Amino acid sequence: QIQLVQSGPELKKPGETVKISCKASGYTFTNYGMNWVKQAPGKGLKWMGWINTYTGEPTYADDFKGRFAFSLETSASTAYLQINNLKNEDMATYFCARGMTHMDYWGQGTSVTVSS
């Protein structure tokens, strides 16, 4: 069955870097794009962007240009989200979600806590 399994919760200090993984199984990884979605505590969903898993080309929403990077390890069917120079406002749960068009399968989410 199709699954997206994300890495575990992270506790980081401001200014540090975090890298979250999303391992896909049950389908051909390069046939579907991967989206990243942010959910701040008690808030709604915000689309961060997506990565074309066939070409490796990322697309970022305006609010996520600069410190954010999407990458792939295609041989391991894994997508990554890296956030550099962490800020307090990056504290959130981050989800990966499959699909270039509609998002059909979601990871379980990775909580990132930023605290000095």
Next chain:
Amino acid sequence: DIKMTQSPSSMYASLGERVTITCKASQDINSYLSWFQQKPGKSPKTLIYRANRLVDGVPSRFSGSGSGQDYSLTISSLEYEDMGIYYCLQYDEFPRTFGGGTKLEIK
């Protein structure tokens, strides 16, 4: 960016009641709209895509409709397990944009 205005932001409904949640896009999104349900501490679950296509395994009491700028999600007979927050998403254009969410609670 396309703005998605979802209403109501919260609601109470009784078991067995018919419930409708609406989403209005700031421009025509050509039925490229999905609906998601999210329960506390869980990831969103996709219910409907392309405005009215039910995802496999989703109960038939859920349905989607609409076109152009206006869309709705209907639960024909509310069950206890339907509590949660519902979001719409447009995927007609980048950036993808979500509605603000509707918190559905049982009366």
